[in-house]
Amino acid sequence: MTITQPQAFKQIAVEEFRLTEEPFYLPINDEIQLFEQAYERQIPVLLKGPTGAGKTRFVEYMSWRLHEHLGDKSNEGVPLITVACHEDLTASDLVGRYLLEGDNTRWIDGPITRAVKVGAICYLDEIVEARKDTTVLIHPLTDYRRLLPIDKRGELLEAADGFLLVMSYNPGYQSALKDLKHSTRQRFIAIEFGYPPRDQEAEIIRVESLCSAEDAQELAKLAEKVRNLKEHGLAEGVSTRLLVYAGKLIAQGIAPRRACQVAIVWALTDDLEVQRSIEEVVTSIFEN
Amino acid sequence: MTSTQDLIERFTPELRGFGASLPDEFAAALGTLERRLTPEQLEAWADQGVKLAHHSLRSWEAAAEYFRASPEIAPRIDFDTLVEWGETAAELASSSALMSAAYVKATPALLDLLPAEDLTPLANLGERLCRGNWKSISLSSLFYSTSPALLGVLTLSALDEFVDVIDALTERSYELATACLETAAGVFGQLEADDREAFLRFARAVTRASWADTRLYFERGPRLLQAVESGQRADFLDLAARVTTEIGRQGYPLFAEAATSLAQMDPADHGDMIRFARRLATGSPTSAMEYLKSAPFVRSRLTPEQMERWSEAGRDILFIERNAEGAEAYFRLESTRAEDSLAALSARVELSSVGTTLRLYAKALTGEQIAVRSTEDLVDRGIGWVTESVATTEGTSIYLPPYVNAYEEQRANFIAYKVFTTHQTGRLEFGAFSYRYGEPGTYTGGTVLAREANTPPPSHLEASDAPQKLAAVTPMQRYFDLFADRTMIAGLFTVVEDTRIDQVVSREYSGIREALRRLQSYEANRRPDVRSMGLQAAFVENLLRASLGRPDTIMWPMPLQSLLGQGLAALRVIEQPGATVQDSAEVATALYDIMERIPNIVSDMLKDDWVAYDEDYLSINPMMPGGGGDGDMGPLVPSGEEVAFQNPPQPEFRGDFKPELVQLLMQLRLQQQGLQGDAVLSPMSAEQLKQLLENSVEITISEMAEGDLSSTLGLFLSNLEKEAGTPQTDQKTQQGEQDGSGGVEEEPGPMEDLPVEVTWKYYDEWDFRAGDYRPRWCRVGERLGEEGELDYYDDTLRKNHGLVMETRRQFEIMRPETFRKIKRLEDGEDVDIDAAIEFIVDKRAGTGPLGRIYWRRNKIERDVAVAFLLDMSASTDEEIEKQKPKYDQDDDFDDDPRKYFQWLAQRRAKQALEPPKRIVDLEKESAILIIEALEAIGDSYGIYGFSGYGRDNVEYYVIKDLDEELDDSVRRRVDKIEPIRSTRMGPAIRHTIWKLQEFEAKVKILILVSDGRPQDHGYGRDRTEKEYAVHDTHQALQEAKRAGITPFLITVDKEGHDYLKQMMDDVGYEVVDNIESLPRRLPSLYRSLAAE
């Protein structure tokens, strides 16, 4: 993985990546505690909730917070390896494969293998997107033995202590095709991520976007109203992420109505009728 | 002298033979005439008279008239004319003595109106009507006797034309001709002189085009014309005449409708309108009249300038596009273009076009499922609201006026709608209906309990025979029960609560604060005069003005200043952030107490003392009035006439507020759902309900229905129960809703059997002649198909076991190959050994630098949705052996469907024992087969049937919906696929398109199964037109293609090739030759269609 830094170009291996600053995370419920306990007990965690509700941020935050488990306080954070799942994600993509190098082949560990080896949090984002045969691969890892079979090499890998499997899952797209297999989901404890209550959401928006407290409050109010439209032409309510975007635009001096239009109304739906209704809610809430 | 005597002696004996009086009349006439005429002339005159008497059997009667009239006439005409006159009389007598007598008798009066030389021409007019039979004779006699009156209103030449009209009528009906002639003088008399000839010209046209309308025209024409601006009537009549000449029998009805429309327009505009219509008439006479007919409707939506632009657009269709049919449809408002241009030009906003937006908006604001309806609906429902055009809510629906036209700009009108809606949703969102008895508010304590302890039972319960007081059903009722004057407390509570809602709304929704303020101000400027109200009403009125943010409009008697001051301070309490409905109740209570100290008098003496109350309002601090009755109530209140208290009218945007009723409805709903709202409240009894309704000030029973109170209540209760029992979803309406079956003494019972639930949707229809859609022309009612027996499905499966298995197998082969291996990738799932070896070989050989040695599987998902649309028209009842229809389709079916149904019914009865296979049976079998096949393959599919009669009633049956699982009810519904009525294909196709669009799938297919050409009552411009239906169907199929759907038609109509080619165009279709192969054919066809 590569990240760009202000001065120079820096290349680091996934498992070595650490967050260097505490991510902002506003706890909504007892999710921090739950996660800590799960980590302690090595119970895999399923984060359930709509997109943009803070799941990824939460995992990042937890990896930062749990650094003590490595006993290495100078080097902040448990390593976090994130895999964005997609429908073509194969077992080799996760576990690893042979590559040709000159006249030889070389084995490359996949992200899950790396996480297992170094004891990282392995975060499979949007797990339902992955093919079902791929999903099955993780089953042995969730057993008490915590093993990862690597068929191609005829090996079994035992997970290091700090390893934890975390997946996220959006129950919103309820469709037979994109449902999580029961045999899979029953191996995880599930933490629900709903949309935060108005005041907390406003706080998140304010901190993340640097807009004024009033604008943040209005955005959170708008979110509440728009979410009332779920299942009425809207597949999903507006995410905190979109609100943060709107807040950022407002903080940059874009008129709130316009900011909401581009960051919320148009982003949410292509249905003109629904767009119009949401715009009316926007214009009721914001003066300009 | 002697000559006179001579003549008497000579003729008397002769004359005596005709009748006793004749000689005397003769003698009397001679006596007068001898002074004017020479003896020779006298003799000639006498001779002529006597000859007349001799002329025919009854011509002596004419002679008598001759003798009577002559003395009057002679002085006014010269002798030659007199002789000519006598000759005319004789000539007429040879046709009929009656005619002659009538003519002669009328002559003196005629001479008042005509120059002498016109006498003969007039006589000729009458003669023209005579054809020798007695009917014509009496008509022509009638003509003579009315001719003086007619000449009073018509010139001779006009009369000439009129006779033509009458003459033409006689060819149809003497009775009609007579009636017209009898009334003519009166009719023309009602018209202005300048219009009479034009009136006649049109009469002539009407008579030619449709003679029977002439009488109507005579009867109603003058009154219809009265409504037309006086200078314009002749032009209008000429227009009508021209139109009638060209288009025939519709002429008069169009004239009548156009005139009625003109009556609704400003007379000052008539001239321009008629001129415009005349211009249109040169291209399309019908358009001209349709334009006039539509004008009032269009005008109600557009300003004059906008209307001009609208009309010009229609004119361009006529003259530039040269599309007369299109222009007609445009001006008849039956074209999408007309509607679009109307909507684009109009500032007026219709609820029907913004309803969905507002519904979603309301849903967003409240989080509740809220229907947006027109206030017109509410009045119909009879649940206690009686005012139309005022917004309101009853908990699950918001009622809004059907349109808003207050501002010049569309956006402003829409915003007004939004403010209306926000106020209504505000009531729900901010808890206007959630009053809880006795609980304190944010700024006030709950005083009601203490008050209840001190309150005598409400006055209406005091009567000795009053039923014992029942527990209040709702908290609101219990609260209102505390006050002696319910009207007053309800009025105060409304003002207070609305003030609070407006405040919260403008605090929470800064975006509409400005619009709300504008609307408040607009309302404040339209308040009734406060000084003409009783003082109590004036008190409420002033509170209202303050609450509209316009304290500057307050007017109040100086001596009572401090009371209003206290009131305003109390009202301010409610304006503070965080105030709740509990506070509103307390503030209303406090205001009530203040008001009780004000006499409700209207007094002139007070006039000078009324002062504006502006200066300090803004500085008034929120404050509840002090505890006990303070002493400052001293001021002497001028006496005046005491009046009954009445609440001032509500500002429109706030609409009706009926918290008591809404709480009741909510309570009923909960009860209906088996939930108990408040633990405190036990299920309410009918008795309690009645009591509540009788006492509630919100319900004006008398306005609801005539009849005794108990039956009214019964009706009311059953309406309420219905209301509570049907959760409002805005798209669904129930069939057969409003029959007020509330039995007189009945306890409100459970609802009757649920009628079939029908969801209505409207679709445009393509009018190929106009080249435009007729907007919202057809109404499609979707309903679940009826369920029959399961046996049918199972039996069919059993009987066709072989076929079913075979089809299933074929489909299973087709099952998608879920993964496809893709080779030669740079990266992939695994190494492809062959490619790897090749690569290494190449590499060793020094070539082939690219390491494309991986493969991966790509997922291919089968994502097909198909909708089958089955023709359930009556003709599918045909037996398949005799496919050739027995009836002659061209005549019987179109002209009299009843006959056809009769024929079918007879046949059905005959075949009841051993039914031969019919087309519909094959459709059913095919349906079963295809179901089995598709279940094997896993595609999404829907099966629908359609029929109906007329454009308002296209029946659409769901056998299996696209997202429905196959189960026994689906199987049962297949059994009930039956021949019903007609075949209006267009709307059925459009509805299916809609269903497919709502469904998510990559490949969408629509398969229409039919047995013949589309036809339905009114599916065409007239009864015989068949092209219309074919074109509309064609258009609907094209719409499907545009929506990304593959349409396909399977028909068993072997003879149908002519229309099929036109209808299907580039859309695929197949004519199943051997009809019995349909069940076999359908699945295989589907395979080829879905393969792509």
Ligand SMILES: Nc1ncnc2c1ncn2[C@@H]1O[C@H](COP(=O)(O)OP(=O)(O)O)[C@@H](O)[C@H]1O
């Ligand atoms: N509880 C929270 N604390 C801080 N930020 C949050 C929180 N919830 C959501 N966010 C914001 O929302 C954005 C999207 O969250 P993210 O974790 O990416 O959503 P998800 O992974 O659920 O799709 C984050 O970048 C952050 O700005």
Ligand SMILES: [Mg+2]
């Ligand atoms: Mg995420």
